[in-house]
Amino acid sequence: MLIPVLVGCYNRFVTKPCELRGFLHGSEIFPFTLEVNPASFAAAIRQQPMSKSIESHLTEDREFLPAKEFSSKARISSLAQYKKLYKESIDKPDVFWAREAKELQWDKPWNKVLEWKAPFAKWFVDGKLNVATNCVDRHAEGPRKNKAAIIFEGEPGDKRVITYGQLQREVCQFANVLEKNGVKAKDRVLIYMPMIPEAAVAMLACARIGAVHSVVFGGFSADSIVDRLEDSGATTIITADGGWRRGKVVPLKENVDAALEKYTAVRKCIVFKRCGNDVNMAASRDTWWHDEVAAVSHRHKAKSFDAEHPLFILYTSGSTGKPKGILHTSGGYLTGTYSTFKYIFDIREEDIYWCTADVGWITGHSYIVYGPLANGATQMMYEGAPNQPDFGRFWKIIEENAVSIFYTAPTAIRAFIKAGDHFPANHDLSSLRLLGSVGEPINPEAWMWYHNKIGGKRCPIVDTWWQTETGSIMISPLPGCTPTKPGTATLPFFGVDAAILDEAGNECKANEGGKLVIRKPWPAMTRSIYGDKARYSKTYWSDYKGIYTAGDGARRDKQGNFWIVGRIDDVLNVSGHRLGTAEVESSLVSHPAVAESAVVGRPDELKGQGVVCFVTLKETHQPSEALRKELREHVGKSIGAIAKPDDIYFAPALPKTRSGKIMRRLLKELVTTGDISGNVTTLDDVNVISNLKASMNS
Numbered sequence: 098m099l100i101p102v103l104v105g106c107y108n109r110f111v112t113k114p115c116e117l118r119g120f121l122h123g124s125e126i127f128p129f130t131l132e133v134n135p136a137s138f139a140a141a142i143r144q145q146p147m148s149k150s151i152e153s154h155l156t157e158d159r160e161f162l163p164a165k166e167f168s169s170k171a172r173i174s175s176l177a178q179y180k181k182l183y184k185e186s187i188d189k190p191d192v193f194w195a196r197e198a199k200e201l202q203w204d205k206p207w208n209k210v211l212e213w214k215a216p217f218a219k220w221f222v223d224g225k226l227n228v229a230t231n232c233v234d235r236h237a238e239g240p241r242k243n244k245a246a247i248i249f250e251g252e253p254g255d256k257r258v259i260t261y262g263q264l265q266r267e268v269c270q271f272a273n274v275l276e277k278n279g280v281k282a283k284d285r286v287l288i289y290m291p292m293i294p295e296a297a298v299a300m301l302a303c304a305r306i307g308a309v310h311s312v313v314f315g316g317f318s319a320d321s322i323v324d325r326l327e328d329s330g331a332t333t334i335i336t337a338d339g340g341w342r343r344g345k346v347v348p349l350k351e352n353v354d355a356a357l358e359k360y361t362a363v364r365k366c367i368v369f370k371r372c373g374n375d376v377n378m379a380a381s382r383d384t385w386w387h388d389e390v391a392a393v394s395h396r397h398k399a400k401s402f403d404a405e406h407p408l409f410i411l412y413t414s415g416s417t418g419k420p421k422g423i424l425h426t427s428g429g430y431l432t433g434t435y436s437t438f439k440y441i442f443d444i445r446e447e448d449i450y451w452c453t454a455d456v457g458w459i460t461g462h463s464y465i466v467y468g469p470l471a472n473g474a475t476q477m478m479y480e481g482a483p484n485q486p487d488f489g490r491f492w493k494i495i496e497e498n499a500v501s502i503f504y505t506a507p508t509a510i511r512a513f514i515k516a517g518d519h520f521p522a523n524h525d526l527s528s529l530r531l532l533g534s535v536g537e538p539i540n541p542e543a544w545m546w547y548h549n550k551i552g553g554k555r556c557p558i559v560d561t562w563w564q565t566e567t568g569s570i571m572i573s574p575l576p577g578c579t580p581t582k583p584g585t586a587t588l589p590f591f592g593v594d595a596a597i598l599d600e601a602g603n604e605c606k607a608n609e610g611g612k613l614v615i616r617k618p619w620p621a622m623t624r625s626i627y628g629d630k631a632r633y634s635k636t637y638w639s640d641y642k643g644i645y646t647a648g649d650g651a652r653r654d655k656q657g658n659f660w661i662v663g664r665i666d667d668v669l670n671v672s673g674h675r676l677g678t679a680e681v682e683s684s685l686v687s688h689p690a691v692a693e694s695a696v697v698g699r700p701d702e703l704k705g706q707g708v709v710c711f712v713t714l715k716e717t718h719q720p721s722e723a724l725r726k727e728l729r730e731h732v733g734k735s736i737g738a739i740a741k742p743d744d745i746y747f748a749p750a751l752p753k754t755r756s757g758k759i760m761r762r763l764l765k766e767l768v769t770t771g772d773i774s775g776n777v778t779t780l781d782d783v784n785v786i787s788n789l790k791a792s793m794n795s
């Protein structure tokens with residue numbers, strides 16, 4: 098009879114039955130001695146209602162305001178100005194988005210800004226435009242003709258600068274090549290290229306003729322190509338002989354050949370010669386890029402397409418089942434990426450912008466190709482790995498090219514922290530004025546390192562939250578006005594009605610964790626999963642009526658800042674307490690020995706789930722029993738006993754997707770069953786698994 102009462106008021110501090118030493122009444126503890134039967138104790142714990150919201154125990158007090166010097170020149174220079182525009186964008190989205198869209202070139206104006214039949218949106222109804230001429234010709238035919246669009250550096254060190262004028266000629270030429278080969282509007286074209294300017298040229302040439310590109314990341318295998326060909330029904334492929342990665346040639350054409358043995362509907366494969374490695378060229382089907390462009394004009398008359406004309410399909414790995422083809426269309430997507438790029442990177446004519454993502458990811462689509470080019474920006478593009486020849490490569494590129502805006506991912510930042518501070522310290526990074534982060538929650542310690550060691554304490558950091566499905570950045574500081582705190586993506590962008598809801602659909606109170614949702618449509622939102630409207634509706638729009646569910650857990654602090662606490666599927670449930678993964682991981686990363694960590698739940702008879710941590714140490718530290726104990730105490734102190742790790746494993750590397758996100762699903766399976774049988778096709782490096790298993794036995 099007594100036990101449930103004790104559990105109810107005491108369970109937060111109990112990790113084992115033998116730790117029951119009394120019960121709490123008010124603020125006093127009444128000690129007692131009682132034989133506790135572990136089985137009935139466990140049963141009582143299980144009966145406990147699970148806490149409805151995701152709890153939060155870490156607080157962050159460090160706050161950084163943009164320097165006056167930065168604010169005074171910024172487009173949005175005060176929080177009051179942000180709030181005013183934000184209010185307009187929410188109250189009168191038509192007014193706000195029409196004004197943004199008008200900065201682009203429309204061949205026919207729209208009749209209606211938005212037609213919304215949830216969950217299907219049409220933006221800029223009846224408007225017509227050409228996405229490629231907006232990104233290229235309109236600059237090439239004005240004062241930006243000789244402005245650099247792309248400053249390219251290959252991994253071996255080769256360099257090229259491509260002006261807007263040259264880019265126009267190349268895109269036009271390749272558009273002619275595609276048309277000559279029978280590619281028509283709405284045909285799907287698969288692009289499987291290294292990170293070279295021709296990848297952007299191929300995408301823009303598709304856009305120019307209204308063909309739908311489907312870019313497959315160059316690190317994916319032949320099987321992934323087959324899946325994407327089958328789902329999209331593409332009949333044309335654009336690839337290269339190879340690409341450079343860590344001093345080796347990635348055999349792109351060979352992978353395409355293997356894929357085309359299984360999928361036979363491809364009529365045409367155009368191959369760019371990048372590495373000069375030997376490749377097989379199938380007669381009539383395969384031709385060289387240089388031969389193709391030599392035979393056509395560099396002039397091409399662009400047609401206008403409907404604002405809702407499909408622009409591209411980009412596949413994201415669903416956690417189960419076949420990849421989802423996220424479909425984006427033209428007018429809304431371009432408006433969204435154009436506007437977010439302009440305000441969030443506060444782009445200026447003289448900036449040299451560099452986003453380190455691959456064009457194979459949404460970040461590469463929106464913030465290498467469409468957003469920056471629609472703004473007429475100059476950008477750096479780098480083909481290879483960050484550690485080729487060593488971890489100084491990025492910093493050398495920034496120094497040599499005077500990069501002023503740098504946009505990268507937490508996973509890269511943590512790899513740099515692991516490698517050591519001497520790499521950035523050896524370079525002059527004073528050209529930088531703004532930093533960005535995307536892809537995962539950035540752990541506060543990684544944020545501080547980025548701020549201090551890369552930004553020289555002077556650059557604002559824009560931590561940008563968004564998804565393949567959202568198309569454009571949704572939550573982010575505006576660098577000239579938003580106070581930033583390490584670990585929060587801060588406030589919603591204009592027109593983004595973001596909120597946090599509990600299971601019943603009510604808005605959570607301050608600091609109460611729940612599901613991150615978007616309550617109003619926005620221009621760059623995905624229009625559907627290609628060929629599967631039912632899956633689109635079910636995946637994103639079925640939790641709450643007419644509301645988009647992102648799949649992330651989050652909380653809002655008192656100032657309204659959004660803190661992403663991790664994917665909903667990864668939330669831990671410890672003795673009825675729901676904990677996001679981000680806080681426990683950030684607590685571990687805040688210890689001076691730790692570079693990176695991943696936290697997962699393992700079924701536990703007493704607590705529901707136990708907390709299991711995988712930790713990668715900095716190069717300067719070694720695993721030891723003492724360190725393990727220290728880390729356990731460290732988490733206990735910074736978060737509370739509830740989050741104290743049950744097990745800590747030192748892992749040389751964590752399992753990640755090819756875009757660098759930690760795959761907790763695999764770790765969860767590993768700690769639950771002792772093995773991994775689930776789908777590992779999205780895993781970047783399969784060797785990580787055997788190393789992890791070894792680390793669990795040591």
Ligand code: 7RM
Nearest residue numbers: 535536537538560561562563564565649661
């Ligand atoms: C752009 C991109 C989307 C998922 C998203 C989050 C996570 C992305 C942040 C972030 C915390 C961020 N598209 N995510 N950015 N979490 N803070 N700034 O990554 O489709 O590949 O992934 O990535 O879980 O839902 S994506």
